[in-house]
Amino acid sequence: GDSVTQMEGPVTLSEEAFLTINCTYTATGYPSLFWYVQYPGEGLQLLLKATKADDKGSNKGFEATYRKETTSFHLEKGSVQVSDSAVYFCALSDQLTGGGNKLTFGTGTQLKVEL
C-alpha cells in the first residue's frame, strides 16, 4: 500500500538557518504530493503541493520538488524564522488506490526555531 516516511524530529534550528525535512514515499499509482503545516493549537494547513514529477511546489519561502526517480519530496527553506516553528506533515494522495480523495500522511516532523 501507499506510505510516506519522513524524518523524525524534533528539528531545532537557529533563526536564519537552512531547513531540510526529508520525505520519501511509496505509491501504487501516480500520486500527488503535499506538505501540511500545523501551528500550535491549530488545524493542519496546506503549505504546498506538486501533482506530477519534476513539479516544484512553493509557498511562504518553502519549496519542495517532486522527484520520481528518488520517490522524494523534501521540504526546504533558505532562512527559517521563529514563526516557522510548527509540525510539518508530508502526505500523498493516490488517484489509483484512493480515488484521489484519500490522504496518506507521514508521522510529522516538529520544527523548533530559536533566536
Next chain:
Amino acid sequence: GAVVSQHPSRVICKSGTSVKIECRSLDFQATTMFWYRQFPKQSLMLMATSNEGSKATYEQGVEKDKFLINHASLTLSTLTVTSAHPEDSSFYICSAIQGAVAYEQYFGPGTRLTVT
C-alpha cells in the same frame, strides 16, 4: 480561508460511556468530511469518509459500530465513540472539502479524548 471547528477540544470520560465530537465547516458547505485518529508520534490515520446524507465509508479495521459517524447537514458531521475504553484515548481530527479534490481538505484543530 475556510475554517473548520471541532468541539470539544478536550474531553475526559469514564470507561463504558459514549462521547460525541462535532466537526463544523464554518464558512462553506462541506460535501465530504473525513475523520482521522492520531496517536503520539504517529501519522494521521484515516478512520472514515462521510458524505452528507449518506452512510460513512469506514477504513479497514475501524469498527463502524464503535465509531458512529453522522453527516446530517453540509456543515456538520459528528463522531460518537460508543462504550469508550482507555485504548480509545487518542487525538481525533476532522477535515472537510468543498469539491472533489483531496488536497483541498480543511482541517479542524482536533479533539483530545482521554478515557479513564
